[in-house]
Amino acid sequence: MIDAHLHLQDDRFDLDRETLLKQAEAGGVTFFFCAATRPADWEKVIELAEKRKNIYPFIGTHPWYADQHNSSLLKRLLNDYSAAGIGEIGLDSIKSNPAQESTFEEQMTIAAEMNRPCVIHCVRSFDKVAACLKRLKKRPPALMFHGFSGTLEQAEFLSRFNAYFSFSGTALFPERQKLRKVIAALPADRLLVETDAPDMPPPFWKEKRNVPANLPLILEGIAGIRKTDAASFNTLLRQNAERFLLQRLDQPVPNTDPPFVV
Ligand SMILES: [Zn+2]
Incomplete structure (x- = not known):
C-alpha cells in the first residue's frame, strides 16, 4: 500500500518515527509520499528520503507559511535531488495571507520548468x-489534490491538467456524505489514498496524533465507499501512484474555460 500524503518530518514524530514506520510497514504500507510544508523542514524531508528508499520526498511551501517561501533554495534542492516532487503547495481561503497566490504560482512555474509532480492543498480556492x-504557459506534469474537498465538476475540470485526487480518513466520518458521493463517482484512474499523518485522524482513531499505520483501515473504508474490495482497490491505487510520479511528459494544452464558479 502507498500512503500518498503524510508529513513524516513533523516534530510530533521525533520521538518514535522509526517505530511508527516499522508498524506501518508491518501492516503492509510499502511507500510513503512525504510532503514538506516550509523551507525550515525541506532538509529534514530530504534526509528522511535519503535514509529510506521507500520515502518519496516533496518539497515546497504550504499556503499557511507563504511568507517564509524561498524560491532560490527550492530550485537548488530540486536540482540536487532529481527524484523530489513539489509540495505541499496551494491556496487556502480560510487561512489566507497576502503572499499565498504569488507563492503558489511561483512554485507551479518551477514545477513546470523542472518537470516535477505537485502536491496541492486547496481549500475553497x-x-x-x-x-x-x-495563466501558466507551461504546466506541471501531474497534480495531486490531497484531501480533495471539491465537487465532481471541479474534479472533471482539473483532470484536464492530469490531476489526481487523494482522500484521507476524514472521508470516513458519517457526516461527510457529499464527499463520499464524490469519491464514489470519480474515475478510478484518478484516485489516491493518504493518512495526512500526524493530522486528520480517522474516526476509528481516538488519539489526537494520526499515524501512518492507519493507512490499511483508511484504504479499506474508502474501498467500501467505492463498493470494491481492498485488495483490488489497492492494486488500482498503486498503478495510479506510479503514474502520478512517473508521468513527466509535456501535457497538451487543454481547453481551459472552467465550467464552475466557486
Ligand atoms: Zn498535509
Missing part, C-alpha cells in the same frame, strides 16, 4: 487554482 492553471 478552486477558482483561483483554475485561474492560475489558465
Whole structure:
C-alpha cells in the first residue's frame, strides 16, 4: 500500500518515527509520499528520503507559511535531488495571507520548468487554482489534490491538467456524505489514498496524533465507499501512484474555460 500524503518530518514524530514506520510497514504500507510544508523542514524531508528508499520526498511551501517561501533554495534542492516532487503547495481561503497566490504560482512555474509532480492543498480556492492553471504557459506534469474537498465538476475540470485526487480518513466520518458521493463517482484512474499523518485522524482513531499505520483501515473504508474490495482497490491505487510520479511528459494544452464558479 502507498500512503500518498503524510508529513513524516513533523516534530510530533521525533520521538518514535522509526517505530511508527516499522508498524506501518508491518501492516503492509510499502511507500510513503512525504510532503514538506516550509523551507525550515525541506532538509529534514530530504534526509528522511535519503535514509529510506521507500520515502518519496516533496518539497515546497504550504499556503499557511507563504511568507517564509524561498524560491532560490527550492530550485537548488530540486536540482540536487532529481527524484523530489513539489509540495505541499496551494491556496487556502480560510487561512489566507497576502503572499499565498504569488507563492503558489511561483512554485507551479518551477514545477513546470523542472518537470516535477505537485502536491496541492486547496481549500475553497478552486477558482483561483483554475485561474492560475489558465495563466501558466507551461504546466506541471501531474497534480495531486490531497484531501480533495471539491465537487465532481471541479474534479472533471482539473483532470484536464492530469490531476489526481487523494482522500484521507476524514472521508470516513458519517457526516461527510457529499464527499463520499464524490469519491464514489470519480474515475478510478484518478484516485489516491493518504493518512495526512500526524493530522486528520480517522474516526476509528481516538488519539489526537494520526499515524501512518492507519493507512490499511483508511484504504479499506474508502474501498467500501467505492463498493470494491481492498485488495483490488489497492492494486488500482498503486498503478495510479506510479503514474502520478512517473508521468513527466509535456501535457497538451487543454481547453481551459472552467465550467464552475466557486
Ligand atoms: Zn498535509
